[in-house]
Structures are given as structure tokens and as C-alpha cells.
Amino acid sequence: MAVMPPTPRDYHxxxxxxxxxxxxxxxxxxxxxxxxxxxxxxxxxxxxxxVFVVAVQGARPPVEGVVFATFVAPGLIMMQILNNAFxxxxxxxxxAKMNGLIGDFIMPPLTPVEQVTGFVLGAxxxxxxxxxxxxLAVLPFAHLAVAHLWAILYFSLAASLxxxxxxxxxxxxxxxxxxxxxxxxxxxxxxxxxxGTFYLVARLPEPFRSASKFNPFFYLISGFxxxxxxxxxxxxxxxxxxxxxxxxxxxxxxxxxxxxxYRMKT
Numbered sequence: 001m002a003v004m005p006p007t008p009r010d011y012h013x014x015x016x017x018x019x020x021x022x023x024x025x026x027x028x029x030x031x032x033x034x035x036x037x038x039x040x041x042x043x044x045x046x047x048x049x050x051v052f053v054v055a056v057q058g059a060r061p062p063v064e065g066v067v068f069a070t071f072v073a074p075g076l077i078m079m080q081i082l083n084n085a086f087x088x089x090x091x092x093x094x095x096a097k098m099n100g101l102i103g104d105f106i107m108p109p110l111t112p113v114e115q116v117t118g119f120v121l122g123a124x125x126x127x128x129x130x131x132x133x134x135x136l137a138v139l140p141f142a143h144l145a146v147a148h149l150w151a152i153l154y155f156s157l158a159a160s161l162x163x164x165x166x167x168x169x170x171x172x173x174x175x176x177x178x179x180x181x182x183x184x185x186x187x188x189x190x191x192x193x194x195x196g197t198f199y200l201v202a203r204l205p206e207p208f209r210s211a212s213k214f215n216p217f218f219y220l221i222s223g224f225x226x227x228x229x230x231x232x233x234x235x236x237x238x239x240x241x242x243x244x245x246x247x248x249x250x251x252x253x254x255x256x257x258x259x260x261x262y263r264m265k266t
Contacts, residue, residue: 019114022105026122030088037088037126038133041080045134048076049141052198063200066229073135073142074225075197078159080134082217085127085160086188089119089167090180097171102264112258116168116251123164124157131156144228151227151236158243159220163188165250172257172264191217200233216246 030037053069063071096102105115135144146152170183194208195201195217201209212218219239226232232239256262 015110015114018108018110019118022108022110022115022118023121023125026088026092026119027125029092029122030126037084038130041084041130042134042137045076045080046137049073049138053141064231066231067143069142070144070229071225072198073138073144074228075221076138077131077134078156078221078224079192079197081127081131081156081159082163082192082220083184083188084130085123085163086167086170086184088126089123089164090171090174090183091167092122093119093168093171094174094177094180097174097264098177106258106261106264112255115258116165116254119168120161120164120251120254123167124160127160127163128156131160146228147230148227151223153227154240155220155224155227155243158247159224161247162216162220162243162250165247165254168254169250169257172262175263191215195221196233197221202233216242219243 049069049072052072062068093102093105096105110118138144166188170180174180174183194212195215196212201212201218201222203209204212213234219234219242222233223236223239223243226236257264
């Protein structure tokens, strides 16, 4: 009697178990090296607080009536959310490509929607976790209050989702680690530092003030800061709508990349 190969499992609807497995894989991946993924960003944020706040204590005037340390702290927290969400998804997928393990992600019975969702939610979890730990670490230096909780939650989640998808796109495009480093050094870092993390964009001279209004990080940081101090350096409505639109746009690009297999094996 001929032995027939096993019939592939037929998933009706969403493969929730596969999605859950991929998400937990991404979370456990960064959790195992917590010293590097959680503790190191907090140390970096504290060094920024030491340089910009403690070392120049009394030399920096309040910003729009807000103590400088309280003004800077939300920007530092958001900076850690952005950087770590990007690092999680980009490093995970790029390492799989470089080590010849990309089949572990594209062979399981997961749709492009489930693959993108698993990677992005894992990146968002790391970004928000690092942001929460950073917020606790800077509390002794900045007396943060909650003015608008919805803004804190919305912009932190939006930022982590955007950077998780941007990290996926960068990893798929890259063929070596130098490429992903170039994206981080020449795209992510400049956009982060030129978005009002340590200053009011409204005080910049032209044309830099107008150019900053086209930086999506500016709206993420200013909206997140609005949740703490109740003041915003820009338009709250534009920040909400542009971040939502960017999530949809980047999500569509990520789905196309996974559906077509764009540069998955290069």
C-alpha cells in the first residue's frame, strides 16, 4: 500500500495560533537579552538627562512656562520608543536573511497579513516596554504629570507601529548589515533629532521651521509631549491624521513586500 504524504493543514480564517507563535517569538527574542534591549536604552536616556538637564541645571530657562527637564523627558521617552521598535523588527528579519533562515518565516502557513502583524506587534511591544521603563527612570529628574492620557497612549502606539513597519521594510531592502546601519544613521537618527526632541520647532529660523513640519517624527514627539504637559508645538489634528495615514501606507507596502517575496532571499 502506497504511503501518501501528509495533507497540509487547512486553516479556515485567521491562523491565530501561528500569529501568536510568531509574536511570542519576537517578544522572547528581545526579552532574553534584556540587558541589551531594555537596560541599555534606559542608560542612554539617563545620560541625555545628565548632559542636558543636570549638567546645565539653572542655565536653561523654562520652555513656554514648562521646566526644561519636564519638557525634554517626553522627547527622550519617545526617542527610545522609535529607536527600539525599529531595531527589533529590522534586526530580527535581517539576521534571518543573513543566516539563511528566512524560510522559517515564509514557509509556515501564515498569510502576509499575519506575518506583518506578528513582526510589527513584537516591535511595538519592545518599543512601548522600553518607553515605560525609560519613563520610570527619568521620573527623579522630571516631574511628569498626565494631562491627556489618550495622547500618550495613541502616539506611543502609533510611533511603535510606524517604526516596526519601517524596520521591516529596511530589513527586506537590505542585503547586509551595513545597509540597515545606514538607514538608522542617515534616516532614523536625523529625523529623530530634528523633530523637536530637545527644543521647540517654532523657535527655529526659516527654512528649518517649515521643513520640520514635513517630518512625521515631529508630530509623534509633539503629540506625545502634549499628553504630559498639555501644550503642543504644532497641530494636534495633523499629528493624529498623518500618523494614522502613515500606518496605513507603510502597512500596505509591508504587505506587498511579503506577498510578492520582494528581496526576501537576497
